Amino acid sequence: MGGIDNHDSYSDAYLRRQLNSIKAVALVGASPNWNRPSYFVMKYLQEKGYRIYPVNPRAAGTEILGEKVYASLAEIPDNYDMVDIFRNSEVAGAITDEAIDLKDSKNIKLVWMQLTVRNDAAALRAEAAGLQVIMDRCPKIEFGRLNCELSWGGFNSKVITAKRRKVRIG
């Protein structure tokens, strides 16, 4: 499946497809501090069943939320589908290049840059290498938005449907 035309907006279908197709996430810029946004995102995605590999050179060797922290993407021993970048837009370029280099050995499919992080040149390189790219979005917010949870807090999910959602009860 090809990339998308522009990065100013993403369709709900595209975001849903990406969130449904990934299982493991390398989270670059993971903070051990409980009140940092990256910690919120890691905890939330873990609850939703994703395996998270935190990456942070300054915290390497310690644990965040029960997961060992790695100094770089290359050091993660397992495969992961997605690289989630919690660093500024400039640094995101170099991290994207690392992801491109590791794409085949780690089976990476998606580079996701967090809210306010956007690097169009890096996105072009990643897409040329066959990776999907999402920028200036938060996977926690998008997951919550598309699965009705954001609505619980009074937010405008922009989702309109008269379909009954399938839920697993138990």
Add this chain to the structure above:
Amino acid sequence: MSPKPINDKSQNYGFETRMIHAGAQPEPITGARQTPIHQNTSYVFHDADHAASLFNLQTFGFIYSRLTNPTVAVLEERIANLEDGRGATCCASGHAAQILTFFAIMEPGDSFIASNRLYGGSITQFGKTFKKFDWQATFVDVDDPENVRNALTPNCKAIFVESLANPGGVVSDLESLSEIARDAGVPLIVDNTMATPYLCRPFEWGADLVVHSTTKFLSGNGTSVGGCVVDSGRFNWAQNDKFTGLAAPEPAYHGLNFYESFGDMAFTTHAHAVGLRDLGSTMAPMNAFHTLLGCETLALRMERHCENARKVAEFLESHPNVAWVSSAALPSSPYYELARKYMPKGAGAVFTFGVKGGYDVGIKVVDNCEIFSHLANIGDAKSLILHPASTTHRQLTEEQRIAAGAGPDVIRLSVGLETIDDITADLDQALRAASN
């Protein structure tokens, strides 16, 4: 998990579709189509870790209905969607919404600028009660937006106006005011109660926050007192050091910085997690349910409200016992052009007129009405009539009353949805009887 059916057109749906559907998907477990009334206080945690995540605001979910409730949340999303905002916080009344809003942005010693032509209750709340919090309201005539610029001070935290002012048929120049607010680095807060999002869309003109008394047209039948604050999500709370509650470590949340953690969701998160938690002015689920029913017919009702109100205004303008009519629906109004710009579908249902003979005749007109209900509310399917000087605006000084468009001869109408000829006939007989 296979992909679910997707609808990507949701952002392009029309107003009428959104007034019925936004926020309200079929209840997934039972399939109930109408939003259930979750008459419930507290929500079961999956386990201790889930509880901790919820209390730390690390995950979405319900804890206790003082903060959030599933029925109220549907109404919040409905109104947020209709205003094209990021999120909304409903609360016990329109006045509660105003306190909740200022609570997030003000510190003791701070001030804000407000129009001197607001609903009388708001002038009293801002001018008197807010003083007890050491919040200072500076009232100015916003017809000349330069008055607002000249009133700015370093500790000014907001500018507050009504899109369409209660009661006088006054329209605020939102675009100019939002420019002044932007230059000053403070939010423009617009009370959109009288116009509703069907008639006026303050965020499109640069407003940052919208407040509502949902008591009025949104609920529409005079059943439920309620309020709401909607955040556009576009205000940068960290652009200066004015907004410490939102963009500095919050001591009531172990040093969490709401703007850093929640970005464009910061205001709405704060309004629930700190505002409603500590002020406690929660909307009851039953009231949210009634207000949701009102929202489902908002566009239809507003169209007819506006049409009836315009016809009544025209009728009164040529009535021998009427001295003047102040309705932005009339070409004779100084606000006619502003109304066409900011509320092209209609200038609302509430306006004032002056009776010949002043205070005494005014009171008699009210007493002689048969179909119009004499009461202190607006935005009901029923036509309502009131003499503001002796009721809603009673607590104001004479000078404030006149500035607010509530002088001694003034009668306020909220024109309802009855047969138009019956509405005008009732006013006609009441005016004639009162003047004899």
